Amino acid sequence: MSPLELRDAETPYEILSAEEVGRIKVLRQRYPQSRSAILPALWILQRKEGILTADGMREVARAMDLPPGPVEAVASFYSMYFFKPHGRYVVEMCTNISCLLMGSKKVLDQFQEQLGCAVGGTTADGMATLLEVECLGACGAAPAAQINHRFVENLNAEKVDQVVTDMKTDKLDLHQLPTGTEVSAHRELVDLANPGANRVPLPAGGAAGSVVDLVKGAANLIPGGEHPADRGYTEAAGAPASEASG
Numbered sequence: 160m161s162p163l164e165l166r167d168a169e170t171p172y173e174i175l176s177a178e179e180v181g182r183i184k185v186l187r188q189r190y191p192q193s194r195s196a197i198l199p200a201l202w203i204l205q206r207k208e209g210i211l212t213a214d215g216m217r218e219v220a221r222a223m224d225l226p227p228g229p230v231e232a233v234a235s236f237y238s239m240y241f242f243k244p245h246g247r248y249v250v251e252m253c254t255n256i257s258c259l260l261m262g263s264k265k266v267l268d269q270f271q272e273q274l275g276c277a278v279g280g281t282t283a284d285g286m287a288t289l290l291e292v293e294c295l296g297a298c299g300a301a302p303a304a305q306i307n308h309r310f311v312e313n314l315n316a317e318k319v320d321q322v323v324t325d326m327k328t329d330k331l332d333l334h335q336l337p338t339g340t341e342v343s344a345h346r347e348l349v350d351l352a353n354p355g356a357n358r359v360p361l362p363a364g365g366a367a368g369s370v371v372d373l374v375k376g377a378a379n380l381i382p383g384g385e386h387p388a389d390r391g392y393t394e395a396a397g398a399p400a401s402e403a404s405g
C-alpha cells in the first residue's frame with residue numbers, strides 16, 4: 160500500500176461511491192501502466208457529476224493512487240471533459256477537412272442561428288452548448304456532428320433545423336442516434352459515390368467493450384442509460400441537489 164493510500168485510507172470518499180472507486184481500481188489493472196486508466200476514470204467522474212470538479216479529480220487521483228497533478232493535466236488536455244456547466248445537449252460540430260469540404264461551415268452557421276448562441280456558448284435557457292471540434296472519425300458521412308456523443312451525419316441546413324426543433328420540443332431521441340461503436344461497426348466499405356448509403360444494422364446491444372462497461376457501470380448498460388449531459392446542468396441551476404455528494 161502506498162503512502163498516498165495510507166494517508167487517505169480512513170477518509171471516506173465524498174463524491175465517488177465505493178462501487179465507482181472499485182471500478183477505477185479494476186481499470187488500473189487493465190493497462191501495463193496503471194496511469195493509462197486516468198481517462199476512463201475521469202469518465203466515471205464526469206458521468207457522476209456532469210463536470211470535473213477539483214474535489215472530484217482529487218478523488219480520482221486518490222483512487223488511482225496518484226497525486227492530483229497528473230490527473231488534472233490529463234483532464235485539461237482533452238476537450239471532451241467539462242470543467243464548467245454545459246447545456247443539456249452538447250453539440251460538437253466537426254469542421255475538420257472532410258467536413259469542411261462537405262459544407263460544415265454552413266452547417267455550423269445554421270446551428271448558431273437556430274440555437275441562438277455562438278460556438279463555445281450555451282443557449283440562454285441551458286438547452287444546448289455548441290462546440291467546434293476536430294475530426295470525429297465520421298468522415299465518410301461528412302459533415303458530421305455529435306450530440307451527447309451520438310452521431311448525426313450527412314448534415315445540411317434542413318437537418319439542423321429538424322434537430323434543433325426536436326431539441327426545443329423535447330422530441331430528440333438520443334438513443335435513436337448511433338454511438339461511435341455503432342458507427343464504426345459497418346461491415347462494408349463506404350461507397351464513395353454514395354457516402355452513407357451502405358450502413359448496416361447493428362447487432363442488438365451493440366458491442367460495448369469491457370472498458371466501456373467499467374466506465375458506465377452495469378446499472379447504466381441499459382437502453383436509455385443516462386448521459387451526464389442529460390442531467391440538466393445549467394449555468395443558472397448548477398448541479399442537481401441529489402448529486403451534490405457521492
Ligand code: FES
Binds near residue numbers: 257258259301
Ligand atoms: S473530418 Fe469531420 S468527421 Fe472526419
